Amino acid sequence: MTVAVTGAAGYIGSHVAHLLREQGVHVLAVDDMSAGVGARIAELPLVELDLARDEAPGVLRAAFAQHQVRAVVHLAARKAVGESVEQPARYYHQNVAGLANLLTAMQQSGVDRLVFSSSAATYGMPDVAAVDEDLECRPINPYGETKLVGEWLVRAAARAHGLRAVSLRYFNVAGTARPELADVVRANLIPIVLGRAAEGLPVVVNGGDYPTPDGTCVRDYVHVADLADAHVRALEHLDRDERPHDVLNVGTGTGASVLEVVDALSAALGREVPVEVGPRRDGDPPALVASVERIRDVLGWQARRGLAEICESAVAAARARG
Ligand SMILES: NC(=O)c1ccc[n+]([C@@H]2O[C@H](COP(=O)([O-])OP(=O)(O)OC[C@H]3O[C@@H](n4cnc5c(N)ncnc54)[C@H](O)[C@@H]3O)[C@@H](O)[C@H]2O)c1
Numbered sequence: 001m002t003v004a005v006t007g008a009a010g011y012i013g014s015h016v017a018h019l020l021r022e023q024g025v026h027v028l029a030v031d032d033m034s035a036g037v038g039a040r041i042a043e044l045p046l047v048e049l050d051l052a053r054d055e056a057p058g059v060l061r062a063a064f065a066q067h068q069v070r071a072v073v074h075l076a077a078r079k080a081v082g083e084s085v086e087q088p089a090r091y092y093h094q095n096v097a098g099l100a101n102l103l104t105a106m107q108q109s110g111v112d113r114l115v116f117s118s119s120a121a122t123y124g125m126p127d128v129a130a131v132d133e134d135l136e137c138r139p140i141n142p143y144g145e146t147k148l149v150g151e152w153l154v155r156a157a158a159r160a161h162g163l164r165a166v167s168l169r170y171f172n173v174a175g176t177a178r179p180e181l182a183d184v185v186r187a188n189l190i191p192i193v194l195g196r197a198a199e200g201l202p203v204v205v206n207g208g209d210y211p212t213p214d215g216t217c218v219r220d221y222v223h224v225a226d227l228a229d230a231h232v233r234a235l236e237h238l239d240r241d242e243r244p245h246d247v248l249n250v251g252t253g254t255g256a257s258v259l260e261v262v263d264a265l266s267a268a269l270g271r272e273v274p275v276e277v278g279p280r281r282d283g284d285p286p287a288l289v290a291s292v293e294r295i296r297d298v299l300g301w302q303a304r305r306g307l308a309e310i311c312e313s314a315v316a317a318a319r320a321r322g
Pocket residue numbers: 006007008009010011012013030031032033034035036037049050051052074075076077078079094098117118119120169170171172173174188
């Protein structure tokens with residue numbers, strides 16, 4: 001059987017694609033290469049396609065038939081929060097219309113299993129120690145909204161025509177399984193810190209007066225290799241379970257503050273990364289940590305790697321890039 005992985009040339013998608021291949025699954029990559037890196041998926045068949053374009057359902061139908069696709073992991077999306085605030089229509093079009101086109105093609109092709117990349121950004125600014133999936137979602141930016149609308153669309157498709165689906169709400173994804181698959185975009189904390197350290201510049205922390213143990217924001221960092229494994233488990237779950245549409249958090253259940261992450265990176269680098277505390281950034285909840293009971297119960301999955309392993313893998317990848 002073949003699994004189509006949209007966004008396969010991206011950071012997380014390439015990890016999912018490689019893990020599936022290691023397990024003997026054929027993978028068809030679908031990516032418009034707007035943010036993808038070709039070298040990550042050089043050995044995979046690729047459909048180069050913007051999923052949001054009108055012709056996408058037809059192109060996908062042909063590709064699904066040619067490659068005997070039986071299931072889809074849908075990661076392709078725009079993910080820059082700030083850009084989504086400036087260009088909401090583009091984000092809704094890319095993320096929601098892209099998903100709608102994919103679901104249309106799946107229905108027309110009789111492909112009935114889907115794992116959808118959602119995000120902890122759906123929760124917004126929750127005021128609880130650990131967020132569980134039943135908490136009311138109140139996203140605070142268009143990016144988070146597109147992920148929540150995406151979950152609703154997936155749920156509606158499950159009700160309407162028997163799609164079996166799991167939406168995975170990722171928390172902060174970091175680290176790498178192999179240097180060549182690493183996250184190289186300086187948008188998330190760890191690539192930003194490593195970039196600043198390489199330039200000999202201090203890291204500017206956005207706010208040091210939050211109601212957290214050291215005053216900096218706390219997040220739940222999950223190793224991308226563990227996250228990829230959650231996708232494999234989700235696909236297996238869809239093979240055996242008829243229940244339509246589960247929404248599951250993917251995190252570790254443990255938070256780390258910005259300063260703890262910088263310390264862990266300093267330890268991995270073998271030298272201290274200097275820190276300057278700047279003003280808060282709008283829209284940052286003080287803490288966002290996953291409740292991970294449901295994914296453990298439903299998929300039998302839990303994170304195996306911790307912050308030290310995440311940071312060591314990211315540092316090793318940065319050194320390999322030179
Ligand atoms: N990185 C994180 O911490 C994080 C957290 C929560 C959720 N997510 C979600 O995980 C998914 C993957 O994120 P990533 O970090 O690997 O991002 P990424 O930018 O590295 O990968 C996204 C891939 O999708 C492709 N793509 C984007 N729009 C497309 C379109 N319209 N048609 C076809 N291809 C398109 C890009 O070229 C890229 O290769 C996204 O859906 C993102 O919203 C990521």
